[in-house]
Amino acid sequence: MPKSKVRKKADYTIDPASRTPVKVKAAPSSTLYLSVMFGFMVLGLVYLIVYYLAQDNISWMASLGAYNLLIGFGFWIIGLVLTMKWR
Numbered sequence: 714m715p716k717s718k719v720r721k722k723a724d725y726t727i728d729p730a731s732r733t734p735v736k737v738k739a740a741p742s743s744t745l746y747l748s749v750m751f752g753f754m755v756l757g758l759v760y761l762i763v764y765y766l767a768q769d770n771i772s773w774m775a776s777l778g779a780y781n782l783l784i785g786f787g788f789w790i791i792g793l794v795l796t797m798k799w800r
Contacts, residue, residue: 742800750795757789 764781768774774781
């Protein structure tokens with residue numbers, strides 16, 4: 714059986730006009746942003762701890778019932794969502 718000829722490949726060169734521009738990195742997040750982000754996470758954690766330790770002693774917290782978990786985890790999740798924009 715005869716051998717097939719190997720085709721020569723053309724050298725691949727990048728056209729400088731077709732290159733995509735490189736994005737410039739954004740500046741780091743401000744101290745205020747970090748304070749708010751960590752503040753929400755700590756606030757959610759502290760709220761849940763206070764709920765578990767003193768739910769019978771604080772009347773408005775006892776009346777909320779299971780919504781206290783929603784409030785505590787809500788603060789915590791807001792802090793976690795803010796971490797997505799943190800640089």
